[in-house]
Amino acid sequence: xxxxxxxxxxxxxxxxxxxxxxxxxxxxxxxxxxxxxxxxxxxxxxxxxxxxxxxxxxxxxxxxxxxxxxxxxxxxxxxxxxxxxxxxxxxxxxxxxxxxxxxxxxxxxxxxxxxxxxxxxxxxxxxxxxxxxxxxxxxxxxxxxxxxxxxxxxxxxxxxxxxxxxxxxxxxxxxxxxxxxxxxxxxxxxxxxxxxxxxxxxxxxxxxxxxxxxxxxxxxxxxxxxxxxxxxxxxxxxxxxxxxxxxxxxxxxxxxxxxxxxxxxxxxxxxxxxxxxxxxxxxxxxxxxxxxxxxxxxxxxxxxxxxxxxxxxxxxxxxxxxxxx
Amino acid sequence: xxxxxxxxxxxxxxxxxxxxxxxxxxxxxxxxxxxxxxxxxxxxxxxxxxxxxxxxxxxxxxxxxxxxxxxxxxxxxxxxxxxxxxxxxxxxxxxxxxxxxxxxxxxxxxxxxxxxxxxxxxxxxxxxxxxxxxxxxxxxxxxxxxxxxxxxxxxxxxxxxxxxxxxxxxxxxxxxxxxxxxxxxxxxxxxxxxxxxxxxxxxxxxxxxxxxxxxxxxxxxxxxxxxxxxxxxxxxxxxxxxxxxxxxxxxxxxxxxxxxxxxxxxxxxxxxxxxxxxxxxxxxxxxxxxxxxxxxxxxxxxxxxxxxxxxxxxxxxxxxxxxxxxxxxxxxxxxxxxxxxxxxxxxxxxxxxxxxxxxxxxxxxxxxxx
Numbered sequence: 001x002x003x004x005x006x007x008x009x010x011x012x013x014x015x016x017x018x019x020x021x022x023x024x025x026x027x028x029x030x031x032x033x034x035x036x037x038x039x040x041x042x043x044x045x046x047x048x049x050x051x052x053x054x055x056x057x058x059x060x061x062x063x064x065x066x067x068x069x070x071x072x073x074x075x076x077x078x079x080x081x082x083x084x085x086x087x088x089x090x091x092x093x094x095x096x097x098x099x100x101x102x103x104x105x106x107x108x109x110x111x112x113x114x115x116x117x118x119x120x121x122x123x124x125x126x127x128x129x130x131x132x133x134x135x136x137x138x139x140x141x142x143x144x145x146x147x148x149x150x151x152x153x154x155x156x157x158x159x160x161x162x163x164x165x166x167x168x169x170x171x172x173x174x175x176x177x178x179x180x181x182x183x184x185x186x187x188x189x190x191x192x193x194x195x196x197x198x199x200x201x202x203x204x205x206x207x208x209x210x211x212x213x214x215x216x217x218x219x220x221x222x223x224x225x226x227x228x229x230x231x232x233x234x235x236x237x238x239x240x241x242x243x244x245x246x247x248x249x250x251x252x253x254x255x256x257x258x259x260x261x262x263x264x265x266x267x268x269x270x271x272x273x274x275x276x277x278x279x280x281x282x283x284x285x286x287x288x289x290x291x292x293x294x295x296x297x298x299x300x301x302x303x304x305x306x307x308x309x310x311x312x313x314x315x316x317x318x319x320x321x322x323x324x325x
Numbered sequence: 326x327x328x329x330x331x332x333x334x335x336x337x338x339x340x341x342x343x344x345x346x347x348x349x350x351x352x353x354x355x356x357x358x359x360x361x362x363x364x365x366x367x368x369x370x371x372x373x374x375x376x377x378x379x380x381x382x383x384x385x386x387x388x389x390x391x392x393x394x395x396x397x398x399x400x401x402x403x404x405x406x407x408x409x410x411x412x413x414x415x416x417x418x419x420x421x422x423x424x425x426x427x428x429x430x431x432x433x434x435x436x437x438x439x440x441x442x443x444x445x446x447x448x449x450x451x452x453x454x455x456x457x458x459x460x461x462x463x464x465x466x467x468x469x470x471x472x473x474x475x476x477x478x479x480x481x482x483x484x485x486x487x488x489x490x491x492x493x494x495x496x497x498x499x500x501x502x503x504x505x506x507x508x509x510x511x512x513x514x515x516x517x518x519x520x521x522x523x524x525x526x527x528x529x530x531x532x533x534x535x536x537x538x539x540x541x542x543x544x545x546x547x548x549x550x551x552x553x554x555x556x557x558x559x560x561x562x563x564x565x566x567x568x569x570x571x572x573x574x575x576x577x578x579x580x581x582x583x584x585x586x587x588x589x590x591x592x593x594x595x596x597x598x599x600x601x602x603x604x605x606x607x608x609x610x611x612x613x614x615x616x617x618x619x620x621x622x623x624x625x626x627x628x629x630x631x632x633x634x635x636x637x638x639x640x641x642x643x644x645x646x647x648x649x650x651x652x653x654x655x656x657x658x659x660x661x662x663x664x665x666x667x668x669x670x671x672x673x674x675x676x677x678x679x680x681x682x683x684x685x686x687x688x689x690x691x692x693x694x695x
Contacts, residue, residue, distance in 0.1 A: 051487065057517050062476050062510035069480015072424065072465070073488055092470055092507075097477070104466060106457035107673035142674060165676040194679055241679035 004184040007177045009151035010040050013158040014078075016188045018048045021076060024162060026053045028063060028080030028116075037082060038118060038177055060086050064093025067113045068101065076112045078162060084119035084171060085128030087137075098167045099142030112165045114158070120173035120212055121262060121309050124302045130174065131299045132211075132263035137169050138240035138272070144168045144193055145240040149176060149214035151184050153237060156191025164193060173211045196243035198250070202232035205323055206250045207315065208273055209260040210236040213292075217260050220315035229323060239269045247273065248280050255286040256322050260315055265293035287325035292318050343551065344544040347559045349591055352566035355620055357628025366570045374635055376417050376565060377626055378644045380409040383433045384623060385648035386442075387596070390449070394600040398656060400450045403430040404596030410622035411527050411562035411590040412497075413437060418572035419495060424481050425464040426474040426496040430527075430594075434497070435464055442655035447662060453673060454662055463492075471502045475511025475524065482520035482585065493579040495523040495572075501532020503546045509553070512587060516553040521579035523572060524550075526589045527562060533598045534608040550587035562590025563620040566629075593617040666693050 004012065017024045026041060032055040035042030045053040056063050060081055067077040081087055087094065094115060101111035121130040138145045146161055146168055148154035154172070161168035199218060209217040214235045221231035232250050236242060251257045257277055261268035274289040292314050300308040328334075352364045359365055368376070387406040393399040405412060408430070416425070416434040425431075425438050432445050439462035447455030448466060456466035468474040474496045481494035502508055503526050515522040526546045530537050543549065550557030556578070560567040568590055575586035595614065597603035605614075630636035667689040671682055678686065 057510075057514055059510045059513070061507055062479065062514045065473065065476020065478075065507065065511060066480040066483065066514060069477045069482070069494070070484045070487075072477075072481050073484025075484055075487070092473055093476065096470055097473055102675065103453070103670070103673050104456055105673075106453040106455075108457045109465075110676060144679070193677075241681045244680065 001183045001185055003181040004151045005178045005181050006148070006151045006154045006172070007038060007040055009155040009184045010158055010172065011042060011044070012184065012186070013155040013162075014041065014044055015047070017159060017162045018044065018052055020188070023074060023076045024052070024078060025070060025075050026078045026080070027056050027066065029056060029058055029082050031055060031080050036080070038174070040172070041080075060089035061093055064090040064098065067115070068093060068098055068111060071101075071111050071113055072109070076162060078114040078116060081115065081117040083125075083129040084117045084133050085131045087117065087133060094169070095137070095140035095143070099140045101142075102166070103142060110165045111167045113167045114161045115167065115169045116172065117169075118172045118174045118177075120175050121299070121305050122175040122212065124305065125174070126302070128299070132261070132268060132294075134171055134239050135263060135267040135269055138269050142167065143240060144238065145171065146193065146238050147171045147173065147211045148237065149173070149211055149235050151182050153191050153197070153235075155184055156189050157193065157237065159188060160190045160193050163190070168193070171211070175212050176215075191237070194238050194241050194243060196246040197235045197237055198246065199233040199235050200231070202230040202254065204230045204254055205256040205258065205319055206232045206234060206247070206254045207258050207260060207319065208234045208236065208247060210239055211262055213260045213262050213310065216310070216312045217315055219312040220319060223312070223316050224319055229319075231319070236269075236273075242269065242273060242276065244276050244280065247277060251277055251281045252284045255284055257285075258290045258292060258315065258318050258322055260292040260310065262310060263293060264296045265291065266296045268293060287322045290318050290322050340544070343548050347545040347547040347557065347589075349559045349561055350567055350571065351561040351564050352570065353564045353625050353629055355625055357625040357632060359629075364567065364570050366566055366573060368569070370633070370635055373630060373633075374640075376414060376569070377630055377636060379413050379417070379437055380565065380623055380626065381641055381644045382648040383409050383413060385645055386433070386652060389649065389652045391596065391600065393656065394449075399446060401429075402449050402600045403598070404594055404600070405430060405433055406595040407593045407617065407621070408527060408529065408562070409433075410565040410568050410626070411525075411592040414565040414568040415495070415525055415572040415588070415590075418569050418576055420492065421461070422463060422490060422492040423576070424485065424492065424494045426478045426481065426494065427464065427467050428471065428474060428497050428499065428502070429467045429469050430499070431497045432467060435467070438462060438464055440464065442651060443658040443662075446655055446659040450659065452662060452665060453669065471498060472505030472507030472511070474498065475502075475505075476507045476514065477511075478522050478524065479511050479514035479518070479520055482515055482522035482579075483518050486518070486520050491580045493521045493523055493576050495525065497525045497527055499532060500526060500528040500530065500537045500546060501535060501540055502526070503549060504540045509549075512550065512555060512585065513553040515585040516555045519582065519584040521582075522585035523575045523579060524585060524587045525572075526587070527592055528589050529592045529594045531594075531598070531605075531608065533603060536608070545589060547587060547589035555585050555587055557587035557589070559589040559591065562592030563622045563625070565622055565626050593620070668693060
C-alpha cells in the first residue's frame with residue numbers, strides 16, 4: 001500500500017494495464033514525452049515506448065477516429081481528450097460512432113475503448129475547461145460514464161474501464177487530482193463498474209452525489225450530524241448506468257433524499273436519479289426528492305466560481321429543508 | 326497600393342502552379358482507345374474480363390435496386406450508376422486483407438470485398454443483420470456521417486502498421502465530403518503517422534443539389550492533399566484502367582511504408598442522390614446528363630475489350646442474367662430473415678448488459694412472448 005493522490009492512482013492503473021495487456025495503447029495531445037498536462041501519463045512513454053504511449057496532432061475528432069480505427073485491429077485504445085469542454089469537437093466519434101459500434105455491427109464488433117478526460121470546477125481554469133458535461137454523455141446509449149471521487153476508486157475503476165469490451169467514458173475531476181491522498185494498493189485490483197458506493201451509513205436522509213460533490217456531501221453530513229441527524233452518503237461512481245438498487249434501498253430506509261451535482265440544474269444526471277426514485281420509492285418518501293445543482297447559466301467566469309459552484313453550505317441548507325419538510 | 330511581395334507572392338501564379346500539378350490522368354478515352362500507353366495496368370485478359378463483368382453486374386444491381394426501392398422492397402438506396410469504374414476498379418486493386426471504410430454510396434465495393442448481397446439488401450431495409458460482416462471480410466458497414474470514415478481510416482491504417490501487416494485501409498467520400506473537418510483531420514493524421522491509407526474522393530460534381538463549385542474555390546479536390554503533405558492525384562473516374570492503376574500505385578506506396586495517398590476520381594451519378602425524393606432535374610440539365618452519358622465507364626471499357634476480342638454481347642448478356650437471378654435469390658433470402666425484436670436490439674448494445682437495460686429486456690421479453 002502507498003499513499004497516492006488521484007493522479008498517482010490513475011498513473012499506477014495505467015502501468016498495470018500497459019504491463020498486463022500489450023494491446024493497450026494510450027494516446028492524446030501531449031500525453032507522451034510530456035507526461036500529460038496533469039502528469040497523469042508521466043513516465044509511461046519512457047517505460048513502455050512510443051509505440052504504446054504516443055502524442056497525436058491537435059484534433060479531437062481525429063483522436064476519436066484513431067481510437068475506433070485502432071480497435072478494429074484488435075487494440076484496446078485509451079484516448080485522452082485534454083479537457084471535457086473540448087468533447088464537442090469529437091462528439092460524433094464518441095456518441096455517434098464509438099458508442100454505437102457494437103449495435104451498428106449487429107453485435108459482431110466491439111469497441112473496447114476508454115475515453116479519459118479531466119473536467120470540473122474550483123481550480124480557476126479558462127473557458128470551457130471545467131464544464132460538467134457528463135449529462136450529455138450519459139444520454140448516449142452504448143456508453144458507460146464513470147466519475148471517480150477518490151484515489152482508490154480511480155485506480156480500480158480505470159482498470160475495469162480499460163478491461164471492459166464496451167466503451168467507457170472516464171471523467172477525472174481536476175480539483176480531486178491532488179486535493180488529498182489515500183491508501184492505494186500497488187498491486188492490481190478492480191472496482192466494479194455500474195456500482196455505487198455507500199460512503200457512510202445513516203438513517204434520516206440520503207445524500208446522493210458524484211465527483212467533487214462527494215467530498216462536499218461528506219462535509220455537509222458532518223455538520224448535519226452535529227445537529228443530531230444521521231446521514232447516509234452515496235457516491236454514484238457510475239452516472240450511466242445508475243445503480244438504482246443501492247439508491248432505492250437507501251431511500252426506503254431513510255425516507256428522504258437530496259441529489260447533489262456540480263452541473264447546472266438542467267444538466268448532469270440529478271433529474272434522472274430523482275425520476276427513478278420517484279418511480280420506485282415514492283411510498284417510502286417523507287419529503288419530495290430535492291436537488292442541489294448549479295444555476296442554469298453558462299459555466300462561470302473564473303472569478304465567479306466561488307459564488308456559482310454548489311458547496312457544503314448549499315447541501316446543508318437543502319438537507320435541512322428536506323428534513324424539516 | 327504597390328504590391329511589394331509581387332515577385333514571391335504572385336497570387337495567380339501560386340494558384341496556377343498548384344493546379345497544374347493535378348491535371349486529370351486518363352488511360353482510356355471515351356471511345357475505348359488507349360491515350361496513355363505507359364499507364365496501362367498490368368492486368369491479364371481474365372482479370373480484364375472479370376473487372377468488366379463486375380461493372381456490368383453492378384450496373385444491373387443499380388437498376389434492380391432502384392426498381393425494388395420503388396416497389397417498396399428496398400429502403401435507403403444511393404444510386405451508383407456511372408460510378409462503376411471509380412468504385413469497382415479501385416476495389417479491384419485491393420487484396421482480401423485490405424480494410425474498406427465505405428460511405429453510404431459504397432455498397433458495391435463491400436459486395437465485391439465479400440459482403441453477401443442478401444446482407445446488402447438488409448442494410449438497405451434497415452435490419453441489423455445487414456451490418457454483420459462475415460468473418461474475414463475486412464470492412465465496416467456504410468458510414469452515414471460524412472467524413473467519419475476518414476478519421477477512422479487513419480486509425481485502421483495505424484493499426485495495420487502497428488501489427489506489421491502488408492495491407493492498407495481504403496476509404497471513400499464524395500466531393501461534398503471534402504469540405505468536412507473530419508476529411509482534413511483524417512488525411513492529416515494518416516500523414517503524420519505515415520500510415521498505409523488510401524483516401525478516395527469520388528467527385529460526382531454534386532452533393533445532393535450543391536454543385537462542386539460551391540464547396541470550394543480550389544481548382545481540384547486532389548490538391549487538398551498538399552495541405553497535409555501527401556501525394557495526390559486526379560484521375561478520370563469514368564476510366565476503369567486509370568482508377569485501377571492509381572489505386573494500385575497508392576497501395577504499393579502504402580505497403581512499402583511510404584504513407585497515405587489521396588485520389589480524386591472525376592465521375593458522375595446518373596441517378597438521384599438517393600431514392601428518398603431527390604429530383605436531379607431541379608439542379609441538373611439534360612445536356613449535362615447526356616454529356617456524361619457519353620463518358621459512361623461501361624461503354625468505353627466494353628469497346629476496349631471488344632477491340633481486344635475479350636468481350637461480346639453474349640458474354641454481357643450472360644453476366645446480366647447471372648446478376649438478375651442472384652439479385653432475385655438475395656431478395657428472397659432477405660424476405661425470409663426473421664423480423665427484428667426490441668430484445669434483439671438490446672442484445673447487441675453491450676457485451677455486459679447494464680442493469681437498466683437488463684430490466685427493460687425482461688419487460689420486452691414478456692411483451693414479445695404474448
